Amino acid sequence: MLGNEEWAPHQGLEKAYDPETFRELGHRLIDRVADYLKRARARELPVLDMPEPGAMMEAWPSEFPDRGDGQIVERLQRFIEQANHLHNPGFVGHQVSAPLPAAVLCDMIGSLLNNGMAVYEMGPSQTAAELHVVRFLADRIGFDGDSGGVLTHGGSIGNLTALLAARQARAGQDVWAQGQQENYAVLASAQNHYSVARAVRIMGWGEGGIEPVEVDGDFRMRPECLAAAKERAERSGRKVLAVVASDCTTSTGSFDPIEAIADFCGVHGLWLHVDAAHGGTALLHSNHRGLLAGIHRADSVVWDLHKMMLMPALITGVVFRENRRSYEAFAQEASYLFEGDDPEKEWFNVGLRTMECTKRALGTTAYVLLQAFGTELFADYFDRALALTRSFAEMVRSSADFELGLEPRCNIVCFRYVGRECADRNAQQARIRNQVLKAGNFYLVQTRLGQSLYLRLTLIQPFTTPQMLAELLEEIRSAAQE
Ligand SMILES: Cc1ncc(COP(=O)(O)O)c(C=O)c1O
Structure with missing residues (x-):
């Protein structure tokens, strides 16, 4: 038979489950998340700042220690910094939402229970x-x-x-x-x-x-x-x-x-x-x-x-x-x-x-x-996304140096730059996308329609504006000059 002392949990577990430690960590983390939301919304960080995959692997230690360092908030903050920032209104890429911040709290309770x-x-x-x-x-x-x-x-x-x-x-x-x-x-x-x-x-x-x-x-x-x-x-x-x-x-x-x-x-x-x-x-x-x-x-x-x-x-x-x-x-x-x-x-x-x-x-x-x-918030958000798409499509249509792949029906737009003479239009679009990603103001993707490569936007971010999209077109024009 083991005595009571032998049954005592590992000391680390006592601390890990300690409600007061959690309270302190949680408050600190929520403060950081709120600051992050502010910075992302104000576009104070690049949408995506992405090293080569190998360099990223190197940047994160692969050894897991016998005794941990207790750095939870600090490590999570590093993940936040090195993410693709969907809360930045310059995110116009894949079909993934910038979740309502309250959803983070819901997920926390999901994990807890x-x-x-x-x-x-x-x-x-x-x-x-x-x-x-x-x-x-x-x-x-x-x-x-x-x-x-x-x-x-x-x-x-x-x-x-x-x-x-x-x-x-x-x-x-x-x-x-x-x-x-x-x-x-x-x-x-x-x-x-x-x-x-x-x-x-x-x-x-x-x-x-x-x-x-x-x-x-x-x-x-x-x-x-x-x-x-x-x-x-x-x-x-x-x-x-x-x-x-x-x-x-x-x-x-x-x-x-x-x-x-x-x-x-x-x-x-x-x-x-x-x-x-x-x-x-x-x-x-x-x-x-x-x-x-x-x-x-x-x-x-x-x-x-x-x-x-x-x-x-x-x-x-x-x-x-x-x-x-x-x-x-x-x-x-x-x-x-x-x-x-x-x-x-x-x-x-x-x-x-x-x-x-x-x-x-x-x-x-x-x-x-x-x-x-309430359901109205989601309905209005969808309606706005489609209105923004119409506005962007009009910008593209009225610019001689761009063409639409097709008339957008939802909030997804395929378009390409056709301004300067170019022997390989597809390679040109890919180059433009890389340039835009590097600049960090926008994240957009690309897709192939038939034989042609198009730039592709999903206007899913709730705070993207027509003004920002006009800036994106300018940025694409500049990228095409380089
Ligand atoms: C039309 C359609 N169906 C299914 C999926 C897959 O959904 P999930 O990424 O949630 O697995 C996607 C993802 O983009 C989609 O666009």
Whole structure:
């Protein structure tokens, strides 16, 4: 038998769990975060100051000591300094939000409570929050009371989850129990996000698992080409189970026409999955709902709240028109967690509907922010982002030395510099982007449309202004001279 003294925790643990130590650290860190937010908003630090990856590895010690140095705030401050600063309004790059600062506090409580979310008893109030948030998304999609779903860590897992359910629902056999007896395929435009291709490969369908559907000049799926795509897939020995619509697409912000695609799915008994990871937030504003007309006819929808809902990564809604379908993706039994053979009776155990077992309480952050700020804030933010995009597109259109890749429909703009004679336009755009990144005032990305390379902006930062974007065009002009 060990005596009481032998059972005493390591001294370091006493200090690590000491509430007063935590209070002091927390206050210091929050002060630093608030200062950081001020500096980032005022653009007092470069959006991105990035050494070569090897140099960055060198800059951070790789040895982990037996006895720590207690430097938590200082080390976190260093991470803050060396980050890509999404809170700087010059961030106009990828589709990741500058989260509401209050979200940081929500996430802190999520980490503190660490309620795992697979089963109700491991996160009772958080389960209610998650299911209410899913209900909110379902209502905005226009689904009725039979709908339901789950939150996942990101749109990639969300797309996989929806397509697993599609397979189980449309394969005509119990794939979950018996494995795949046939070769399957989904139809999608080549503009779909790569997570769809990954989902299809994870399910073992290989390269032919996506049959591409042609797009129009604005990179929207052409629904009149669906029949030919289905025939092509069938001729190569595949059973087509679903169509994936992208609303909007990642590269160009184009909206696939859901009504016409839903008509096709209805006639052919196919599952319709709408990847609205980015565009879903259009549903919150009456001026923009029309971009997703027909989405209520989808069988499943993915909607990322960490893109156009000002929330931190990752919070994704995977919403099914028929709630019972949400149990089909993962139909296995885990008797130590779940009871009985009717998963719907266990609607409160959200782990039945996702591949994640332990899962952060994603719904709590979303619930608190939606309640605290109200849905109007998110709707207005989306509306402003689209207005800013229109204003920037007009600037590009009216400048002889720039051209638009396409007319933007969402808050994603593809454009390029065409001012000076240049033998290799693509290399020129890449060079310009590198120059702009080096200057540190803006972070923008690039994308290929056909054979051409375009600069690409996502106007996702809530405080970017038309004036800043005019400065960006000037900066691009200067970079092109060099
Ligand atoms: C249309 C679309 N779908 C899915 C994803 C993947 O989402 P996540 O990054 O949350 O996994 C993205 C990411 O940019 C996207 O643009």
